[in-house]
Amino acid sequence: MSLGAMDIFKFLPAGKRDTNANCKKCGCPTCMMFAIKLSKGQDAPSKCPFLPDELIEKLEHNKKVQQKVVTLGHLKVGGETVLYRHEKTFVNPCVFAVELDSQSPDYKQKLKRILEFQFECIGKKYHIDAVYFKNPIDDAVSLLKDKGIEIINDDFLAKLYKVEYTNLQQTVSQLIKIRTCAIVDRNEEFSNPTFIKLCGSDFCSLCAIASSLVCKYANMIIFEEFSEALFASLITLRLNIYTDPQKPLQVESKVYEFNNPDENALVFLTTNFALSYFAVANELSSLKCGSYLVITPSDGMSVLTAWSAQKITAEIASKVVSASNILDKVKNKIIIIPGLLADLKDELQQALPSWRIIVGTAEAYKIPEFVKKMQNA
Ligand code: SF4
Numbered sequence: 323m324s325l326g327a328m329d330i331f332k333f334l335p336a337g338k339r340d341t342n343a344n345c346k347k348c349g350c351p352t353c354m355m356f357a358i359k360l361s362k363g364q365d366a367p368s369k370c371p372f373l374p375d376e377l378i379e380k381l382e383h384n385k386k387v388q389q390k391v392v393t394l395g396h397l398k399v400g401g402e403t404v405l406y407r408h409e410k411t412f413v414n415p416c417v418f419a420v421e422l423d424s425q426s427p428d429y430k431q432k433l434k435r436i437l438e439f440q441f442e443c444i445g446k447k448y449h450i451d452a453v454y455f456k457n458p459i460d461d462a463v464s465l466l467k468d469k470g471i472e473i474i475n476d477d478f479l480a481k482l483y484k485v486e487y488t489n490l491q492q493t494v495s496q497l498i499k500i501r502t503c504a505i506v507d508r509n510e511e512f513s514n515p516t517f518i519k520l521c522g523s524d525f526c527s528l529c530a531i532a533s534s535l536v537c538k539y540a541n542m543i544i545f546e547e548f549s550e551a552l553f554a555s556l557i558t559l560r561l562n563i564y565t566d567p568q569k570p571l572q573v574e575s576k577v578y579e580f581n582n583p584d585e586n587a588l589v590f591l592t593t594n595f596a597l598s599y600f601a602v603a604n605e606l607s608s609l610k611c612g613s614y615l616v617i618t619p620s621d622g623m624s625v626l627t628a629w630s631a632q633k634i635t636a637e638i639a640s641k642v643v644s645a646s647n648i649l650d651k652v653k654n655k656i657i658i659i660p661g662l663l664a665d666l667k668d669e670l671q672q673a674l675p676s677w678r679i680i681v682g683t684a685e686a687y688k689i690p691e692f693v694k695k696m697q698n699a
Pocket of ligand 1: 344346
C-alpha cells in the first residue's frame with residue numbers, strides 16, 4: 323500500500339516533536355508540507371537531513387510496482403494498487419473473455435452469438451471484452467475487432483500469472499495470496515495480473531464461481547463456453563465493483579426529452595444521480611405520451627440524500643426549470659416531482675408560480691400507473 327502523508331509525517335521531526343521540527347532546510351515551511359510532497363513523489367527524501375533509515379527504506383519499498391498493467395488493444399489488465407475498493411478505487415475491471423476455435427463444429431454459431439451479444443446498463447452498451455481465438459480466421463478477427471472485442475493469443479497470456487482452477491476455496495485463497503503479495507508486499511514475483519480459465523457449461527455454477535473470482539481477485543477470466551445470461555450477470559456485478567467510490571455516478575443536469583414531446587407533454591423532475599435518472603427515463607420511454615425530464619445538479623446524489631444535504635432545494639430546482647425553455651413548450655404547466663420530495667412542494671410552488679407542482683410517486687416503476695390515473699382524472 324502507498325505511504326500517505328500522515329504515515330510519513332510520523333517519522334519526521336515535527337511528527338516526533340523533535341527539536342529540529344519545521345526547520346525549513348528541505349525548502350518547505352513545515353514538516354507536514356514536506357510529508358505531503360513526499361507522499362505525492364514531488365520531492366526528494368534527501369532534502370531532509372533528519373530522515374530516519376526506517377522511513378528511507380519504506381520510501382524505497384514504496385517505489386516498487388505493485389501490479390503491472392498489461393495492455394490488450396484498448397483493454398488494460400491489472401494495475402491495481404489497493405486490496406479493498408473503499409481504500410481508493412479499483413482501476414481496471416476484470417476482463418471477460420471466451421474461447422473460440424475455428425476448427426470446432428459449433429464455431430460459426432458461437433461466433434455469431436458472441437458478435438450479437440450486447441448488454442445495456444445505465445445508458446452504456448457492453449459486450450464480451452476479448453476472445454481467445456484458436457486457429458484464428460482473418461475475417462472473423464476483423465468482425466470481432468470492429469465490435470471492440472480484442473483477440474487474445476498465447477503471447478499475451480504469457481505476460482499474465484496463470485492460476486489453475488481447482489476448487490473455489492483453494493482458488494480464491496490463492497488469488498488473495500497473490501494479490502496481497504503484489505499490493506502489500508510489493509513482491510515482484512507476483513506483480514503480473516492473474517488469469518483463470520473456467521471450463522464447462524453449467525452456467526449457474528460458473529456464474530457463482532466467476533462472481534467470487536471477480537470479487538477476489540482475478541484480473542481476467544477466460545470461459546470455455548459462451549452464455550449471454552452468464553456474461554450479462556457478470557458484467558452487472560463488475561459494474562458494481564469497478565465504479566469509483568469517490569465519484570458518484572451522475573448524468574448531465576439539463577432537460578431530457580422522451581417520445582417527441584409536444585405541447586401536451588408531461589414534465590418530470592429528479593436529481594442527476596445516474597440510477598435515479600435511468601430508472602425514471604426507462605419509465606418515461608415506455609409511456610405512450612411524450613414527456614420532459616428536468617435533471618437538477620445534485621452532485622450525483624439520490625433524491626432523499628440530495629434533499630437531506632440541501633443539494634436539491636426549491637431555489638436549485640427553479641433555476642434549472644427557469645433556465646430551460648419548457649415553460650413555452652407545454653400547455654398544462656405541470657411539474658411532477660418525486661414522491662420523496664413532497665416536503666419541497668410548497669416551497670417549489672412559490673419559487674415557480676407559473677407552474678403547478680404535483681407530487682408524483684416515490685418509486686419510478688409506479689410512474690406509468692400514476693400517469694394513467696392523472697390522464698383519466
Ligand atoms: S528539513 Fe523539512 S522535513 Fe526535515 S525537519 Fe526540517 S522542515 Fe521538517
